Amino acid sequence: METVAGLAISRGLVAGPAFIYRADSLPAVPEREIAPDGVDDELARFNSARAEARRQLTVLIGQLKERGGGGETDVFVNHLELFDDVLLVAAVERNIREKHVNAEAAVRRAMGEFREVFARMTDPYMRERARDLDDIERRILRVLTATEETTLSQIDRPVIIVADDLTPSETVTMPREFVLGFATDRGSTTSHVALLARALGIPAVVGLGDISMRVKTGDTILLDGTGGTVTISPDEAAIAEFERMMRRSRELYSQLSGGGAGFVGLKDGTPVTLRANVQPGLPLCGLATFGAEGIGLYRSEYLWLGEDKNPSEEKQTKAYTEAARVVAGLGRGARVIFRALDLGGDKLMSGNLVREVNPFLGNRSIRWLLSHRDVFRTQLRAFLRASAFGPSSVMYPMIATRDELRAANEELERAKAELAAEGVPFDASIKRGCMIEVPSAALAADQLAREVDFFSIGTNDLVQYTLAADRGNEQVAYLYQPAHPAVIRLVDMTVKAAKARGFPVAVCGESAADPVMAALWIGLGVTSLSMGASGIPVVRKLLRGLSSADVAELADKVRAMCDDSSAADIYGFCRAFLLERVPDFEAFQT
Numbered sequence: 001m002e003t004v005a006g007l008a009i010s011r012g013l014v015a016g017p018a019f020i021y022r023a024d025s026l027p028a029v030p031e032r033e034i035a036p037d038g039v040d041d042e043l044a045r046f047n048s049a050r051a052e053a054r055r056q057l058t059v060l061i062g063q064l065k066e067r068g069g070g071g072e073t074d075v076f077v078n079h080l081e082l083f084d085d086v087l088l089v090a091a092v093e094r095n096i097r098e099k100h101v102n103a104e105a106a107v108r109r110a111m112g113e114f115r116e117v118f119a120r121m122t123d124p125y126m127r128e129r130a131r132d133l134d135d136i137e138r139r140i141l142r143v144l145t146a147t148e149e150t151t152l153s154q155i156d157r158p159v160i161i162v163a164d165d166l167t168p169s170e171t172v173t174m175p176r177e178f179v180l181g182f183a184t185d186r187g188s189t190t191s192h193v194a195l196l197a198r199a200l201g202i203p204a205v206v207g208l209g210d211i212s213m214r215v216k217t218g219d220t221i222l223l224d225g226t227g228g229t230v231t232i233s234p235d236e237a238a239i240a241e242f243e244r245m246m247r248r249s250r251e252l253y254s255q256l257s258g259g260g261a262g263f264v265g266l267k268d269g270t271p272v273t274l275r276a277n278v279q280p281g282l283p284l285c286g287l288a289t290f291g292a293e294g295i296g297l298y299r300s301e302y303l304w305l306g307e308d309k310n311p312s313e314e315k316q317t318k319a320y321t322e323a324a325r326v327v328a329g330l331g332r333g334a335r336v337i338f339r340a341l342d343l344g345g346d347k348l349m350s351g352n353l354v355r356e357v358n359p360f361l362g363n364r365s366i367r368w369l370l371s372h373r374d375v376f377r378t379q380l381r382a383f384l385r386a387s388a389f390g391p392s393s394v395m396y397p398m399i400a401t402r403d404e405l406r407a408a409n410e411e412l413e414r415a416k417a418e419l420a421a422e423g424v425p426f427d428a429s430i431k432r433g434c435m436i437e438v439p440s441a442a443l444a445a446d447q448l449a450r451e452v453d454f455f456s457i458g459t460n461d462l463v464q465y466t467l468a469a470d471r472g473n474e475q476v477a478y479l480y481q482p483a484h485p486a487v488i489r490l491v492d493m494t495v496k497a498a499k500a501r502g503f504p505v506a507v508c509g510e511s512a513a514d515p516v517m518a519a520l521w522i523g524l525g526v527t528s529l530s531m532g533a534s535g536i537p538v539v540r541k542l543l544r545g546l547s548s549a550d551v552a553e554l555a556d557k558v559r560a561m562c563d564d565s566s567a568a569d570i571y572g573f574c575r576a577f578l579l580e581r582v583p584d585f586e587a588f589q590t
């Protein structure tokens with residue numbers, strides 16, 4: 001038995017069988033020299049493996065089509081042709097005939113040479129083909145070495161997914177009803193798997209080193225998403241103790257989850273709006289369960305992930321309308337804030353052909369939208385059409401300059417004019433918001449405030465860009481500090497700019513789900529918090545125990561500390577302050 005410590009990113013305890021998933025795992029390739037009279041046999045092995053790999057892919061395409069996976073299918077259809085590529089086949093055969101190596105090594109060498117040629121090409125389309133070769137290589141080698149392919153879509157019973165890391169497009173095919181938890185080698189509090197786990201309300205631990213190499217599919221593991229540990233090969237006593245803790249945690253959580261509808265804010269009645277971050281494809285029932293007052297961040301880009309073309313206006317309108325109808329059903333002033341497509345960084349379409357050297361600083365998000373106006377306009381039309389079915393707002397991501405905001409608003413006006421001319425109903429006074437997630441936006445928030453109706457601070461990116469620390473890289477996780485004085489000052493400036501215009505300001509980054517940070521943000525004047533729905537009950541419980549005088553005092557003290565304190569000092573101070581005001585705070589965190 002061994003307990004491995006990582007980063008706790010989604011609370012809760014779960015015990016169950018592991019399912020190991022490693023995205024890039026290539027089967028080990030035995031390299032052998034073959035005798036001249038073995039050449040024909042080796043050529044036959046290669047060609048029958050090629051035929052079998054092609055057959056398997058054809059079956060997969062059929063299955064995906066049946067499930068309605070349009071975009072993914074197109075990518076694989078292109079791959080089919082590569083199995084018969086004359087040059088590729090000739091190169092492998094030449095290796096067998098002339099270099100006298102076995103089929104596996106011949107495939108590996110030929111693919112390596114072709115990949116290099118593709119990678120040197122200047123045409124991005126051709127460069128991207130190098131990635132297709134990886135896929136073909138994996139498929140043929142799997143047949144030759146009789147290694148089974150592991151995909152998340154194979155999961156057909158409750159499991160804890162143990163992976164090196166998970167990208168957004170990998171998780172689109174996963175049957176979510178069977179996922180008990182996530183444990184990954186890499187990742188951070190804002191990595192994709194963290195957002196997903198919190199949205200689904202399932203426990204997760206990331207940054208566990210090499211856990212995916214140390215556990216086998218089917219092994220029982222104990223995952224503690226609150227304490228941030230995973231226990232491998234637990235003995236009976238450990239399992240019994242863990243089950244006792246699981247029961248206790250469930251009891252506490254069910255006490256917290258009730259009573260959302262009566263939430264009015266702080267102890268003295270000061271209103272605070274608590275909303276959920278959601279993404280298309282995940283069930284919206286968590287909104288009511290956890291007492292969310294609508295959707296504070298609708299991550300629309302998930303409609304694009306795993307696809308190789310843009311979803312149609314109809315498909316988008318259908319998804320957005322569903323969200324608008326659900327929030328209309330929640331009542332109590334609930335609304336949905338649709339965020340325009342935030343593509344780029346680690347959120348890529350499978351058909352996105354442009355690979356950038358520095359994608360987080362590249363042509364992503366609003367920049368990409370403003371250079372693809374047709375896609376942007378179509379999305380705005382779909383948002384507007386959905387706004388006829390429930391209270392909605394539109395929000396622009398990654399704004400760095402006022403010009404971008406003005407250009408985005410102009411597109412919105414054009415979309416409105418088109419719909420009006422077509423006689424299509426929409427909310428003509430739909431509110432427009434700007435995300436504050438780039439330091440320049442916070443520093444010039446007073447300028448931006450004149451162009452919109454609300455702000456929403458995306459601390460996931462704001463922290464990453466302020467401290468220049470990749471939000472998904474555990475090696476620099478120590479620098480990823482939401483309580484850093486620089487971040488606090490930027491939030492403070494943003495709130496002041498919003499207050500001067502008398503409009504609301506939210507925090508929709510994951511720091512909103514950390515009760516300590518949530519209390520500080522509210523003290524600084526933030527009026528609304530949005531987070532993975534399962535984080536709401538704990539934050540609500542803490543805020544109910546605090547008055548507006550408490551949080552204002554907390555914020556004042558922290559402002560004063562910003563001159564001479566580290567993030568750890570500030571966080572520790574806030575935690576102690578909150579424990580003193582709400583003594584049972586620690587107990588309901590478990």
Ligand code: PEP
Nearest residue numbers: 437458459460461508509
């Ligand atoms: C953020 O950056 O804080 C945010 C909410 O956006 P995302 O996590 O989708 O980048």
Ligand code: MG
Nearest residue numbers: 437458460461
């Ligand atoms: Mg962001």
